[in-house]
Amino acid sequence: MDASSFLTVSASLAGVMLGVSFWPQVYKVYRTKSARDLSIWMVALLLCASVVFFIYSIYFVQWPFLIANGLGIPALLLLVLGYVKYRDRRNEQGNEWEGVVAVDRAELEESAPAVDFFAEKS
Numbered sequence: 071m072d073a074s075s076f077l078t079v080s081a082s083l084a085g086v087m088l089g090v091s092f093w094p095q096v097y098k099v100y101r102t103k104s105a106r107d108l109s110i111w112m113v114a115l116l117l118c119a120s121v122v123f124f125i126y127s128i129y130f131v132q133w134p135f136l137i138a139n140g141l142g143i144p145a146l147l148l149l150v151l152g153y154v155k156y157r158d159r160r161n162e163q164g165n166e167w168e169g170v171v172a173v174d175r176a177e178l179e180e181s182a183p184a185v186d187f188f189a190e191k192s
Contacts (some may be wrong), residue, residue, distance in 0.1 A: 081134035092116075095146050099152035105169025106158045108149065117146040 071079075099105050120139045127135035 078134070082137055084133065085134040085136075085138035086141065088138040090146075092142050092145035092149065096148045099149060099156060103156050104158060105149075105153040105156045108153055108157075110150070110153050113146055113153065117143065117150065120146060139158045
């Protein structure tokens with residue numbers, strides 16, 4: 071196998087890995103029904119770049135780019151749809167910290183007395 075063939079096969083394999091790399095995130099968003107930690111800006115930028123590279127790869131018949139973006143674009147579109155469908159909304163009071171337990175400092179100090187780590191041991 072000459073260097074050109076090796077690089078083509080390697081780039082095609084890398085393209086498959088890159089294209090498939092978005093699918094675990096798609097699975098997680100739809101399994102958990104939450105897109106809370108998903109950066110929509112990252113997904114949008116990747117989607118735009120992937121579309122441009124896909125058009126480029128069709129025009130210049132670049133198989134590695136065609137493979138990577140052919141697998142990645144559907145996953146990125148599903149991530150956008152998942153973000154729109156499952157993004158977390160604020161609760162009725164407008165509190166974005168729903169589910170976070172507030173603790174009174176005095177109550178905490180009563181239940182767990184302070185420990186002085188620098189006190190000399192007797």
